[in-house]
Amino acid sequence: DAGVTQSPTHLIKTRGQHVTLRCSPISGHKSVSWYQQVLGQGPQFIFQYYEKEERGRGNFPDRFSARQFPNYSSELNVNALLLGDSALYLCASSLSAGLNSPLHFGNGTRLTVT
Amino acid sequence: QKEVEQNSGPLSVPEGAIASLNCTYSDRGSQSFFWYRQYSGKSPELIMSIYSNGDKEDGRFTAQLNKASQYVSLLIRDSQPSDSATYLCAVNRGSNYQLIWGAGTKLIIKP
Numbered sequence: 001d002a003g004v005t006q007s008p009t010h011l012i013k014t015r016g017q018h019v020t021l022r023c024s025p026i027s028g029h030k031s032v033s034w035y036q037q038v039l040g041q042g043p044q045f046i047f048q049y050y051e052k053e054e055r056g057r058g059n060f061p062d063r064f065s066a067r068q069f070p071n072y073s074s075e076l077n078v079n080a081l082l083l084g085d086s087a088l089y090l091c092a093s094s095l096s097a098g099l100n101s102p103l104h105f106g107n108g109t110r111l112t113v114t
Numbered sequence: 115q116k117e118v119e120q121n122s123g124p125l126s127v128p129e130g131a132i133a134s135l136n137c138t139y140s141d142r143g144s145q146s147f148f149w150y151r152q153y154s155g156k157s158p159e160l161i162m163s164i165y166s167n168g169d170k171e172d173g174r175f176t177a178q179l180n181k182a183s184q185y186v187s188l189l190i191r192d193s194q195p196s197d198s199a200t201y202l203c204a205v206n207r208g209s210n211y212q213l214i215w216g217a218g219t220k221l222i223i224k225p
Contacts, residue, residue: 033212042118042202042215043158056212090157100146100165100206103213105157 002027004093004106012112013081021076021109025093031055032074033103034066035090043090049074050097078111086113115140118205120216129225133190137203137216140184146206147179147186151199152218158202162188193223 005024013019025032031050035043045058049068068074072093078085088110092103119138127133135149146165150158162177164170164186170177176189186205190197200218207214 040217042204042217043213044215045212048212058212088157100163102148102160102163104160108157 004091004104006089006091006106006109008109009107010110010112012114014114015081015083017081018077018079019081019111021078021089021091021111022073023076023091023093023106024073025091026104029093029095029104030072031094031097031101032068032072033092033094034074034076035092036060037088037090037108039087046076048097055097081113083113086111116216117141117207117214118203118216120201120203120219122217123220124222125219126222126224127193129193129195129223131193133193133197133221133223135188135190135201135203135219135221136185137187137205138185139203139205139214141205141207141214142181142184144181144184144205144207147177148204148206148213149175149177149186149188150202150204151197152202153199161201190221195223195225197221198223 033048034046037043047066048056063079088108092105094101149162152158164177174191178187202218203216204213
């Protein structure tokens with residue numbers, strides 16, 4: 001079975017631009033979460049979606065938005081990019097939104113903002 | 115105080131020895147605990163999950179949870195050079211659906 005797939009793998013953008021990152025979960029997984037990981041730190045929670053509804057949102061500005069589609073794939077959008085948005089963006093899927101449902105990560109999208 | 119704390123390392127362990135990684139957390143309401151391994155430039159990979167006090171073994175890995183003392187640990191027996199990576203501890207507090215992560219411990223297994 002295919003794992004979590006993310007696209008693109010790498011992206012270079014200029015300050016002020018916007019970006020869309022895409023994620024396809026493991027087949028059968030209905031929950032998708034997005035995390036931001038800056039070098040040397042653990043991942044920081046951005047969003048969780050379950051059955052196309054937002055279930056959780058981390059401490060990120062409104063420039064960050066996301067959605068989940070009927071096939072459970074997801075998009076993360078970031079507007080008005082800042083240099084500080086440069087990071088590895090991780091998508092993770094899980095069977096459910098429950099507390100005991102482990103996350104399975106994709107390979108990530110490396111975003112560089114210049 | 116950070117919500118989830120780990121020693122950043124690096125922790126250097128001889129090949130074949132036991133590597134011991136520790137993690138403490140601040141929220142007593144935390145309910146689920148996970149260990150992830152992350153190789154440089156790669157995404158985190160789930161190693162172990164533990165939900166109740168005590169030990170949980172899976173192959174060379176043993177996770178230990180002590181909710182009274184608010185710590186969770188990971189033991190790696192017969193350490194191999196391929197175990198060299200950063201090990202991330204993640205905790206689900208139960209108040210919402212997010213995981214809170216430590217900054218990770220870098221483990222180096224010396225041949």
